Amino acid sequence: SQQGEEDPQALSIQEGENATMNCSYKTSINNLQWYRQNSGRGLVHLILIRSNEREKHSGRLRVTLDTSKKSSSLLITASRAADTASYFCATDAKGGGGNKLTFGTGTQLKVEL
Amino acid sequence: EAQVTQNPRYLITVTGKKLTVTCSQNMNHEYMSWYRQDPGLGLRQIYYSMNVEVTDKGDVPEGYKVSRKEKRNFPLILESPSPNQTSLYFCASSFGRGGEKLFFGSGTQLSVL
Numbered sequence A: 001s002q003q004g005e006e007d008p009q010a011l012s013i014q015e016g017e018n019a020t021m022n023c024s025y026k027t028s029i030n031n032l033q034w035y036r037q038n039s040g041r042g043l044v045h046l047i048l049i050r051s052n053e054r055e056k057h058s059g060r061l062r063v064t065l066d067t068s069k070k071s072s073s074l075l076i077t078a079s080r081a082a083d084t085a086s087y088f089c090a091t092d093a094k095g096g097g098g099n100k101l102t103f104g105t106g107t108q109l110k111v112e113l
Numbered sequence B: 001e002a003q004v005t006q007n008p009r010y011l012i013t014v015t016g017k018k019l020t021v022t023c024s025q026n027m028n029h030e031y032m033s034w035y036r037q038d039p040g041l042g043l044r045q046i047y048y049s050m051n052v053e054v055t056d057k058g059d060v061p062e063g064y065k066v067s068r069k070e071k072r073n074f075p076l077i078l079e080s081p082s083p084n085q086t087s088l089y090f091c092a093s094s095f096g097r098g099g100e101k102l103f104f105g106s107g108t109q110l111s112v113l
Helices: none
Strands: A004-007 A010-014 A019-025 A029-037 A043-050 A055-058 A061-066 A071-076 A085-093 A107-112 B004-007 B010-013 B019-025 B031-038 B042-051 B054-057 B076-078 B087-094 B108-112
Touching (some): A004 A085, A029 A071, A043 A055, A043 A071, A071 A085, A085 B042, B004 B087, B019 B108
Parallel strands (some): A010 A107
Antiparallel strands (some): A029 A085, A061 A071, A085 A107, B004 B019, B019 B076, B031 B087, B087 B108
């Protein structure tokens, strides 16, 4: 089963609105990351939050992590058409040897003008 | 410019015809990995390498081979491709462990007929 599962699967909003995506995972983690993918291209790293952190900001991005609920959220404020992409959470499982990230299936975000 | 370079971008082949997808990074990263992306399944790790001459299986290694003779290169080899290997492939690298921030190549879309 997927370690990280994003919710919703798809999200459509108007430019200027905020977009919130959620990620749930199953096992204890060292860190959780969010990546963006534009239309079948390579994934681009957005932000990394460690298990002992609760919130992190980067520009218009805000990530929260609740390890007791095994969940994270990504908030994109004041969205732009250029934010249209798929967003993936990825986890580095504790005790997993640090050999890989486990990715969810992603949220497709569409920002309309 | 720091980057991970994959070639080719698109590849159409026939069942059983050996092929190699190349991957090169210019960031002196120790860790490199291959993932495949399929609709509804997210990204799954095929193989990874922690350093030169050190490789190990990921979650879906069947039908693939890799080698790491030089630090910068990590080719993916399909010795006898089958249609179920039709997928979008990504090479990724990291300065430290595979659970840290990954840098991705642009992807190789492979179709096996």
